[in-house]
Amino acid sequence: xxxxxxxxxxxxxxxxxxxxxxxxxxxxxxxxxxxxxxxxxxxxxxxxxxxxxxxxxxxxxxxxxxxxxxxxxxxxxxxxxxxxxxxxxxxxxxxxxxxxxxxxxxxxxxxxxxxxxxxxxxxxxxxxxxxxxxxxxxxxxxxxxxxxxxxxxxxxxxxxxxxxxxxxxxxxxxxxxxxxxxxxxxxxxxxxxxxxxxxxxxxxxxxxxxxxxxxxxxxxxxxxxxxxxxxxxxxxxxxxxxxxxxxxxxxxxxxxxxxxxxxxxxxxxxxxxxxxxxxxxxxxxxxxxxxxxxxxxxxxxxxxxxxxxxxxxxxxxxxxxxxxxxxxxxxxxxxxxxxxxxxxxxxxxxxxxxxxxxxxxxxxxxxxxxxxxxxxxxxxxxxxxxxxxxxxxxx
Numbered sequence: 001x002x003x004x005x006x007x008x009x010x011x012x013x014x015x016x017x018x019x020x021x022x023x024x025x026x027x028x029x030x031x032x033x034x035x036x037x038x039x040x041x042x043x044x045x046x047x048x049x050x051x052x053x054x055x056x057x058x059x060x061x062x063x064x065x066x067x068x069x070x071x072x073x074x075x076x077x078x079x080x081x082x083x084x085x086x087x088x089x090x091x092x093x094x095x096x097x098x099x100x101x102x103x104x105x106x107x108x109x110x111x112x113x114x115x116x117x118x119x120x121x122x123x124x125x126x127x128x129x130x131x132x133x134x135x136x137x138x139x140x141x142x143x144x145x146x147x148x149x150x151x152x153x154x155x156x157x158x159x160x161x162x163x164x165x166x167x168x169x170x171x172x173x174x175x176x177x178x179x180x181x182x183x184x185x186x187x188x189x190x191x192x193x194x195x196x197x198x199x200x201x202x203x204x205x206x207x208x209x210x211x212x213x214x215x216x217x218x219x220x221x222x223x224x225x226x227x228x229x230x231x232x233x234x235x236x237x238x239x240x241x242x243x244x245x246x247x248x249x250x251x252x253x254x255x256x257x258x259x260x261x262x263x264x265x266x267x268x269x270x271x272x273x274x275x276x277x278x279x280x281x282x283x284x285x286x287x288x289x290x291x292x293x294x295x296x297x298x299x300x301x302x303x304x305x306x307x308x309x310x311x312x313x314x315x316x317x318x319x320x321x322x323x324x325x326x327x328x329x330x331x332x333x334x335x336x337x338x339x340x341x342x343x344x345x346x347x348x349x350x351x352x353x354x355x356x357x358x359x360x361x362x363x364x365x366x367x368x369x370x371x372x373x374x375x376x377x378x379x380x381x382x383x384x385x386x387x388x389x390x391x392x393x394x395x
Contacts, residue, residue: 004074006049009067011035014323017368018048021067021074024253024260028071028195033289034368036320039194042066051077053174056090060097060104068193069106076113083175088119091178094171107188115184123176125161131177132161140164200224201279202272203253208239209246209265222252225276232273244269255279256292258301271303278310290318293369320370325355328371332358 003020010016015035019027035043045067050058054077080086092112096104125131135141136155164170170179202225223235241247244266251259251272256279264272282288291313300306322328329351333342359365364373 002051002078003049004051004054004077005047005070007067007070008046008048009035009043011037011041011043012323014327015368021071022078023071023074024257025195025198026253026255027257027260028068029197030257030292031067032195033292033320036323042068045070053086056093057109060093060102061109062103062106065106066193068195069110069188071195072188072191072193073106073110073113076110080116083123084119084121085116087121087123087173087175087178088116089113090173090175091119091121091171092180092184094173094178095169095180098171110188110191111184111186114187118180118182118184120179120181121176122179125177126172126174127158128161128165129158130161131165132157132159135160135164198253200253200276201226201255201283202251202259202276204272205250205252206235206239207248208241209248211248225273226280227273227276255283255288256295258295264303268303271307274307275303275310278307282310282313287313289320289369290316290372293318293320293367293372296367296369297365297372315375317373317375318370319372322366322371324352324366325359326351327355328358328364328366329355 005021006018007021008016008018009031017031017034019031023031031037031043032039037043045065046063047058047061047065047070077089080089089112092115093104093109096108096112122131122134125134132155136157141160165177168179170177172178204223204225206221206223207219219239221235221238223232227235236242236244236247239247247266247269248263249265249269249272250261250263252261254260279288279291282291291310294300294309294313294316295306298305298309300309319331322331329349330342330346332354333345333349337345362373364371
């Protein structure tokens with residue numbers, strides 16, 4: 001699924017992401033975590049890039065669009081596989097712009113994207129002359145039907161096309177002539193744009209090796225993880241396999257979006273299965289954001305290391321409200337000073353430098369998910385519980 005829009009989204013100075021749309025539900029939920037958004041809360045959004053064939057949307061899209069609605073539009077546009085679908089959408093947008101609409105609301109654009117079947121498209125007809133000739137040659141004009149070729153050459157195709165376009169209220173697009181035949185489907189009013197939490201932790205694509213077989217596209221099976229042994233066996237049987245040997249997998253969607261679209265082979269697949277179970281456990285414990293912060297702090301993409309870190313989540317402290325060294329500095333000052341003294345001192349301190357020094361002292365790191373550091377208190381408690389050699393002996 002290629003990128004339709006590339007966007008920049010932010011919530012405050014320190015919380016920002018760049019994201020390709022359409023994004024999966026996990027990618028959208030991850031964005032909400034990183035921007036510290038509540039359900040329904042909208043971030044500031046800029047569209048950085050439009051897919052080349054959709055550049056015409058730049059002049060009619062709101063400056064700060066709703067990212068959830070924009071993602072719904074991108075998902076539908078990414079499903080278009082025919083010239084007719086793309087032309088119909090461009091035509092409906094063009095008609096709306098022709099009504100002197102400076103901008104078009106995103107729900108309206110979503111309705112247009114779901115209404116390709118409401119239009120008739122004449123490909124390659126991008127002028128009145130071409131449209132008129134198409135109408136005559138295909139017997140759409142009764143008055144000239146049956147005329148000999150010698151007479152047809154005398155017809156004013158431009159006038160015929162122009163009159164038909166005016167009567168049908170049609171428009172020309174980069175892909176042909178578009179004429180709306182029925183009312184646009186109003187689907188957006190019944191859509192829930194908030195991303196739901198998927199039932200899986202990893203959505204896996206599976207294909208038997210070798211992938212290339214005489215130029216044919218390999219058969220792809222999807223499997224939601226964690227999966228039961230029976231579900232896994234059934235998926236392998238569909239590929240004609242009894243185990244993971246000679247099976248390639250790729251992660252279509254994951255609770256850790258940085259793993260999306262990576263390809264793995266048979267030796268690594270069991271680790272992916274185990275990771276999916278660990279992610280489900282961490283999610284149930286409310287520790288998934290903390291785990292993602294730990295992975296970010298360790299710059300970890302290796303499956304073996306990811307599994308070992310999943311077992312060490314309890315050894316870390318996590319403060320999701322911390323977005324920058326300045327936040328760390330302010331928090332420290334509020335601990336060591338009373339609120340009044342802290343407020344007095346704040347304008348006179350280089351919070352950025354002070355925060356970085358605190359992070360270095362504590363061997364901590366601020367990730368896009370929040371601050372994460374090793375919990376040294378547990379180690380101190382364990383050391384204090386070791387019995388000393390001195391003291392009273394039991395008789």
